[in-house]
Structure formats: C-alpha cells, structure tokens
Amino acid sequence: MIDIETHSEQDTIALGAALGRVLSDGDVLALQGDLGAGKTHFVQGIAKGMGIDEPVVSPTFTILNYYEHAVPLQHFDFYRLEDEYELDDLGFDDYLTRGVTVIEWSEKFPERLPEDAARVFIEKKGLTERIFHFEFNGARWAAAEKEVESYVVSH
Template sequence: MRLDITTHGERETIALGEVIGRVLHPGDVLALHGDLGAGKTHFVQGIARGMGIMEPVVSPTFTILNYYEHDIPLQHFDFYRLEEEYELDDLGFDDYLSQGVTVIEWSEKFLERLPEDAAHITIDKTGPEERIIHLSLVDPRWADVKKEVEAYAAGH
C-alpha cells in the first residue's frame, strides 16, 4: 500500500514523523529516500519525539549511526558516506535490526541489506517549504502506521 502526504514546512514534516513514531515497535525498519535537503533528518526528529525521545536528533552523516537510548531505542543510520557493503558488517548493522526502531537515511545504497518488510519513505522536495512524503508499507506490520497517517492526513 502506498500513501502520499504533502507537508508545508519543517514543522509539518516533523509532525508527520511524530505521528508515526508513536506507533513504532522494536524491529521496525524505516528506509528513507530523498535528495540532500529534502527533510529526512527533520522527519527522524519527529519520529524520535513521537517515541518519547526528547534529546536533540542530528544527522549521523559523519558518525554513520546515532543511537538514542529509550524504552524502545532509536538507531538512526546514514549510509551516505559508506562505500562498500562490508562497512555495514564492521558496524554490526544486522544486530541492530531487531533491537529497536531503525531509521536509515540514504538506504538506497544498500537496499539488499534491508529486511523485506521495511517501510520505504521517500521525501520529494516540491517547493521551498513543500514536501510530498511517499510511504510504501508492504507488510501487515505497518497497519498502525497506515491508520495514524490517514488520521493525520484527514485532519490537515
């Protein structure tokens, strides 16, 4: 199933992420796609807030992984600077997938390493502030996310 949501500014992109973050479970993997400056990190900030994580969330472009300890931990990966698949093994990437919620920016670099049931979220910048967020939720595990996103869309 695919859902497309338009946001008009950083606050709305964060708010959509927050709605999704409230219903995530350990083992959920969200693969983010989008150009530089599309709003992927803002979206993750919202996810963290929805999960109850109040510390600042920043892009892990240089660190590859930012780990946020919480009731359900958030593992925020950024594959942008990775060149070879073995680098994922060096990070112990597969071990993280079942431990908490995993969100991956630039996930398209190593799609074959993602679980088949991962949610794919593409953020397209369509104007200075406007974004279209495409959610591809191919597994029944995402039913709660679908319901929350639809309710969010109906209210905006």
C-alpha cells in the same frame, strides 16, 4: 502507497511524530530523498513521537546515532558509506532485530534492508514543501498505515 504533503519543517516534524507514536520494536524505515529533502527533520519528529527528548542530529559523519529509550532509536545514514562490508563492520544486521531503525540514504544498499521494511520517499516540491510517499510492507505496519492516513485527514 500513501502520499502526504507537508508545507514546512514543522509539518515534516509533526508527520514524523505521528508515525513515531505507533512504531515498535523491530520496525525499520528506509528513507530516500535528495540532500535537503527533510530526512533528518522527519527523524526528529519520529524521536519526538517515541518520547525521546534529546536533540536528534544527522549521523552523516558518525554513520549511526543511537538514542537510548524504552524502545531505542537507531538512526543510520548510509551517505558516506562506499562498500557493503562497512555495514558488517558496524554490526548493522544486529540492530535490525531490536529498537526502531531509521536509515537515511537507504537506496545505497537496498539488498541489506529487511523485506518488510517501510519505505519513505521524500520529494522536494519547493523551499519547504515536500511530498512523502509511504510504502508499507506487511501486516506489521497496519497501525503505522492507519496513523499516517489519519494524519492526512486531520491536516
């Protein structure tokens, strides 16, 4: 596990951008954190790092925001989902094989996450201070892990 502290929304976005630069087709990130932990800011950074210019907003009410790009970004929010069958209605499993998939409130349906999904736990430490706990699973995450570690060194 790698732990990284951020001290502002800008830091959180910058951390996401560093990670977004090395994500590739089929990557799944499972985010966990309380309301206001910075999950959406982190995803805004990921989109920026991937080269997506359009505004990234929380999909709390839409469940999924899809951002078309060379490698698309699929931003899910499980917060309002009650039953697992709702994922089936969305065709959730079909999204996991292509693009970059980022899931807020992923802990609601942990059994639906791919085994090799990266897990990111965001802990609020103050008004804008956060600790990101990264857990990378498998060889596919070597570049992401290296990028996150180098982010620590440069900040």
